[in-house]
Amino acid sequence: MRKIQLIAQRELKERISSRSFLLTALLGPLFVLGLVYALFSLGGSEKQHWNVLIMDKTEIMENKIAPKQDPRFTFHFINEFVEYDQFATLEQFKDYDLAVLINEKIISNKQVIVSYRELPSESIQRRLIYHVERRFEEIMVKQFTDLEVSKFREIKQSMNFSFKNTSDPKNEINHKAAWVGYVFGIGILLFVFLFGMTILRGVANEKSNRVIEVLLASVHPRQLLTGKVLGIGITALVQFVLWGLIIGIGLYLFRQTFFPDLLDPTLLVEQMSQDLAQQALDEFALTARNYNDFVDLVYRDIHFTNMLLFFVLFFLGAYFFYGSFFAMIGSAMGSESDGQQYIIPISIVLVLSILSGYYVIYHPQTSLAEILGYLPFTSPVVMMIELSRGFSEGDVWKIYFSLFLIFLAGFILFRLAGRIYKNGILQFGHRLKFRLIIRWLKKS
Amino acid sequence: MLQLEGIYKSYYRQRVLEDVSFNVPSGQIIGLLGPNGAGKTTLIRIINQIIEPDKGYISLSGKRMTSEHLKNIGYLPEERGLYKTMTVENHALFLGQLRGLPKNDVQKQLDYWLEKFEIQGWRKKRIEELSKGMAQKVQFICTVLHDPDLLILDEPFSGFDPINVDLIRAELNAFRVAGKTIILSTHNMKSVEEICDRAVLIHKGKKIMEGAIHDIRSEHKEGLFSITFTGNMIAFATALWAGYEIISKEVHNDTTFTVYLKMRGENEFNDLLSTLLPAVKIISAQEVLPSMEDVFMKKINAGKEVEHA
Numbered sequence: 144m145r146k147i148q149l150i151a152q153r154e155l156k157e158r159i160s161s162r163s164f165l166l167t168a169l170l171g172p173l174f175v176l177g178l179v180y181a182l183f184s185l186g187g188s189e190k191q192h193w194n195v196l197i198m199d200k201t202e203i204m205e206n207k208i209a210p211k212q213d214p215r216f217t218f219h220f221i222n223e224f225v226e227y228d229q230f231a232t233l234e235q236f237k238d239y240d241l242a243v244l245i246n247e248k249i250i251s252n253k254q255v256i257v258s259y260r261e262l263p264s265e266s267i268q269r270r271l272i273y274h275v276e277r278r279f280e281e282i283m284v285k286q287f288t289d290l291e292v293s294k295f296r297e298i299k300q301s302m303n304f305s306f307k308n309t310s311d312p313k314n315e316i317n318h319k320a321a322w323v324g325y326v327f328g329i330g331i332l333l334f335v336f337l338f339g340m341t342i343l344r345g346v347a348n349e350k351s352n353r354v355i356e357v358l359l360a361s362v363h364p365r366q367l368l369t370g371k372v373l374g375i376g377i378t379a380l381v382q383f384v385l386w387g388l389i390i391g392i393g394l395y396l397f398r399q400t401f402f403p404d405l406l407d408p409t410l411l412v413e414q415m416s417q418d419l420a421q422q423a424l425d426e427f428a429l430t431a432r433n434y435n436d437f438v439d440l441v442y443r444d445i446h447f448t449n450m451l452l453f454f455v456l457f458f459l460g461a462y463f464f465y466g467s468f469f470a471m472i473g474s475a476m477g478s479e480s481d482g483q484q485y486i487i488p489i490s491i492v493l494v495l496s497i498l499s500g501y502y503v504i505y506h507p508q509t510s511l512a513e514i515l516g517y518l519p520f521t522s523p524v525v526m527m528i529e530l531s532r533g534f535s536e537g538d539v540w541k542i543y544f545s546l547f548l549i550f551l552a553g554f555i556l557f558r559l560a561g562r563i564y565k566n567g568i569l570q571f572g573h574r575l576k577f578r579l580i581i582r583w584l585k586k587s
Numbered sequence: 588m589l590q591l592e593g594i595y596k597s598y599y600r601q602r603v604l605e606d607v608s609f610n611v612p613s614g615q616i617i618g619l620l621g622p623n624g625a626g627k628t629t630l631i632r633i634i635n636q637i638i639e640p641d642k643g644y645i646s647l648s649g650k651r652m653t654s655e656h657l658k659n660i661g662y663l664p665e666e667r668g669l670y671k672t673m674t675v676e677n678h679a680l681f682l683g684q685l686r687g688l689p690k691n692d693v694q695k696q697l698d699y700w701l702e703k704f705e706i707q708g709w710r711k712k713r714i715e716e717l718s719k720g721m722a723q724k725v726q727f728i729c730t731v732l733h734d735p736d737l738l739i740l741d742e743p744f745s746g747f748d749p750i751n752v753d754l755i756r757a758e759l760n761a762f763r764v765a766g767k768t769i770i771l772s773t774h775n776m777k778s779v780e781e782i783c784d785r786a787v788l789i790h791k792g793k794k795i796m797e798g799a800i801h802d803i804r805s806e807h808k809e810g811l812f813s814i815t816f817t818g819n820m821i822a823f824a825t826a827l828w829a830g831y832e833i834i835s836k837e838v839h840n841d842t843t844f845t846v847y848l849k850m851r852g853e854n855e856f857n858d859l860l861s862t863l864l865p866a867v868k869i870i871s872a873q874e875v876l877p878s879m880e881d882v883f884m885k886k887i888n889a890g891k892e893v894e895h896a
Contacts, residue, residue: 146685149681149684149685150685153670153673153681156677157670157672157673161672349668352668352669352671353664353666353667353668354668354669354670355668356632356637356662356664356666356668357662357663357664357668357682357726357729358685359635359637360635360636360637360657360660360662360664361657361682361685361686362685363654582599
């Protein structure tokens with residue numbers, strides 16, 4: 144164990160002190176932050192004007208909404224309730240972008256359902272909520288109290304708004320969330336490939352400069368391989384933590400400095416409430432920034448704790464699984480250039496894993512998607528997608544089972560890699576052939 | 588000290604070592620000789636437990652060798668390798684600790700060796716900054732850092748200039764005096780003659796010769812004598828007209844020569860001297876033992892002839 148620790152320490156020290164490690168640790172997250180900033184700054188690419196249908200069966204709202212007009216909305220009222228599928232399909236509703244359902248007991252239950260064709264951005268959602276709430280404040284004050292609106296506002300209960308896709312009211316197809324998982328999954332594969340190549344190069348270098356012979360006179364090949372894989376794995380985790388920290392701090396700073404009004408609804412609503420009496424909505428429209436879906440995605444939709452935890456777990460599983468392949472090739476190479484041909488198949492498998500994620504986003508309920516979720520080659524991407532979509536309570540076992548499978552496969556493959564490593568590491572100058580690998584595998 | 592008993596090793600049905608047995612006594616330097624591909628490296632790897640023999644065993648100080656014994660072995664392979672980006676100190680710490688030495692002891696040993704070789708300034712240098720010879724020296728230090736009882740050195744002098752060859756040779760002698768055992772694998776037969784006590788010759792995986800260096804050379808002597816004299820060459824040749832065969836001669840100056848000759852019939856060394864004394868002034872006369880290189884060539888070629896026959 145002590146020897147494994149020494150080897151892992153050496154690997155860790157060497158990798159961490161290398162210039163490429165520091166460059167990757169700094170430039171990588173900065174690049175990501177730059178990309179995020181650019182996407183944030185792009186602003187809303189969404190619709191500029193929304194036709195809103197208010198389905199107010201009992202006409203509580205009296206076909207009125209706001210004291211002043213908001214240029215972003217045109218409100219239409221009907222005194223009936225339209226089903227989701229009707230709203231989604233019927234020709235007469237095609238021109239409406241949003242439908243707001245005002246139920247008969249809204250005064251007591253405070254529930255408002257908004258169905259949409261295209262998900263409005265957070266700011267548009269807040270704006271709509273604002274208008275509806277203001278109208279109900281007026282109604283409540285008029286019907287139930289003697290208070291002024293501003294006084295009533297201080298004691299009132301907020302209304303609960305839920306936004307639903309007209310074509311997916313149960314929120315079964317959550318592509319946006321799936322893309323988040325996909326990005327995380329690709330991140331796993333990217334890290335695995337990066338550090339898998341580090342294993343390959345490390346093994347091949349020790350072999351080509353013959354330091355391996357001195358090492359093997361002190362440690363067992365399996366200890367050497369284990370130490371190396373562990374050391375490089377820890378390096379990857381350090382790199383990952385640095386990325387996480389830098390990106391985390393960057394996103395926090397974005398929110399605090401460049402985009403302070405991003406996603407703090409209370410801040411905005413407070414501001415709106417205070418300003419309401421004096422400011423026209425037109426003015427508000429000019430001052431409030433309009434952000435795109437990406438902002439919601441980053442600041443609201445990603446459950447970072449969960450995603451990062453499983454990112455690390457699946458990364459470790461995938462690292463042992465794919466890393467074993469890289470170690471096999473590195474140790475079996477007769478010369479440094481010899482192994483290049485064997486990297487191509489692994490790269491193809493990695494690309495196929497990425498493509499499998501794409502498939503799963505659009506075909507989530509298929510049996511192939513289910514299988515891909517358990518295959519160690521593809522499970523890191525697929526399961527991150529599934530995780531970001533969310534598992535129902537009865538299905539949580541799936542992610543643990545998938546984790547178990549990838550770790551089991553990684554363990555078995557690592558044992559096989561150890562066998563090839565032991566038999567191949569002291570072979571020099573040969574041409575690497577598949578037959579040779581099989582022969583080394585058979586040999587204990 | 589080290590005992591090899593019936594070592595067999597094959598790679599994919601090809602026999603690399605066959606029934607190799609020999610002993611290496613404590614405090615001796617043994618030359619492991621053999622042409623390329625004879626199986627020396629395989630044997631060394633087996634002693635170092637890098638690979639396992641198919642059959643046979645090795646014992647060290649009377650005990651069957653286990654991985655525990657590895658800390659008593661220092662191994663300098665022929666193909667030297669160091670981590671280029673590591674400093675001399677870190678490299679020594681890494682390898683020393685792998686051999687089971689505590690960190691503080693490695694530091695002390697490193698201080699000792701750096702001072703001994705007068706290279707204290709190299710401590711913080713990266714390996715890639717060193718010349719080939721300097722790196723060889725670092726490698727030698729890393730090999731002996733843990734003060735092993737058994738040293739296995741594969742071509743230890745290659746890459747060194749004559750001054751450093753002398754330095755390493757002196758260290759090996761010091762190890763011998765300290766009771767350490769050294770296995771020296773080399774193609775440099777002159778080194779073998781100069782510093783080895785014993786030699787083992789391996790050819791095609793089999794041990795074909797073993798013994799003390801002097802005994803091996805004596806066993807292969809061919810009755811060759813060298814006489815260095817002053818006088819007339821014609822008088823010398825005339826005196827040896829019958830009963831002797833002149834093989835070659837070296838002319839030092841007009842009157843001083845060294846002649847190599849063999850005796851014919853029942854003649855002995857005393858007869859030779861009494862024949863020559865009246866004719867020339869003898870400076871030195873001795874029996875010439877074959878060099879280890881000659882013995883090596885002879886044994887290997889004899890093996891080839893047997894094969895052809």
